[in-house]
Amino acid sequence: MGSGKTTVGKKLAKLLGERFLDADVELEARTGRSVAAWFDEEGEAGFRAAEADLLASVLGESERVVLGAGGGVVVSEANRRALSAGDVSVVYLHAEPAFLASRAKAKPHRPLLDGDPTEILTRMYAERDAWYRAVADAVVEVRPAHEVGERPKWRLAEQVAEALVDLGVVAADAVGPTPEPGSGPPAETDVDPVEASP
Numbered sequence: 381m382g383s384g385k386t387t388v389g390k391k392l393a394k395l396l397g398e399r400f401l402d403a404d405v406e407l408e409a410r411t412g413r414s415v416a417a418w419f420d421e422e423g424e425a426g427f428r429a430a431e432a433d434l435l436a437s438v439l440g441e442s443e444r445v446v447l448g449a450g451g452g453v454v455v456s457e458a459n460r461r462a463l464s465a466g467d468v469s470v471v472y473l474h475a476e477p478a479f480l481a482s483r484a485k486a487k488p489h490r491p492l493l494d495g496d497p498t499e500i501l502t503r504m505y506a507e508r509d510a511w512y513r514a515v516a517d518a519v520v521e522v523r524p525a526h527e528v529g530e531r532p533k534w535r536l537a538e539q540v541a542e543a544l545v546d547l548g549v550v551a552a553d554a555v556g557p558t559p560e561p562g563s564g565p566p567a568e569t570d571v572d573p574v575e576a577s578p
Contacts, residue, residue, distance in 0.1 A: 381480060381504075382482075382483035382501070383475055384473060384522060384532075384533055384536060385402075385473060386448045388540065389447070389448035390446075391536075392446050394559075395537055395555050396446065396541065396544075396550060399443065400445065400447075401446070401447050401448070403438075406434060406438070407430060410434065411430060432458055435449065435453060435459055435463075436462060439465070451504070452504075454514075455511070464514070469517050469518075470515050470516045470518075471516065471517065472516035473520055473522050473536065474520065475522035475523050476523070477501040477502040477504075479522070479523050480497075481497035481502075518546070518547060520539045520543060522536060525539070531561065534558050534559075538558060
């Protein structure tokens with residue numbers, strides 16, 4: 381939470397000319413239930429089972445997509461195996477808990493963020509960081525992109541694309557140019573409606 385998965389994923393998909401799927405949004409579209417509703421009605425275990433089914437379904441499709449997986453997807457061993465498959469490339473957007481806590485706000489789609497963000501994200505980081513690293517083909521540091529200046533999410537999308545090129549997953553000439561500031565519609569800005577403060 382707070383790393384920018386959704387916004388960076390959308391921008392990466394644009395650079396690669398591929399479709400973007402946000403796992404939580406896709407789960408709601410397929411089941412008619414939001415993340416919050418899953419947690420309320422089925423608990424975390426029910427949500428994780430549905431999340432695993434969705435991941436298996438998306439990874440089983442023939443179309444190549446950029447998937448913004450939920451931060452807890454690595455909790456399941458089956459998901460970690462699926463993410464480690466040879467035809468799947470995983471990039472871990474890494475940041476320290478304090479930085480993430482400064483960005484992640486409690487929202488309905490974040491039912492686990494129901495207390496002190498720093499405390500919760502520190503605990504989650506301790507539980508999950510090794511799992512993220514185990515499935516990741518590349519790690520991109522989030523904070524430096526935000527400290528350099530404007531358009532950090534585009535910078536991160538470019539870094540993820542570069543990592544995929546380095547891995548041989550994407551051809552260098554398949555990566556499109558980053559749009560110039562102000563050249564796209566409002567959705568092309570670096571403002572993440574999910575992560576921005578109210």
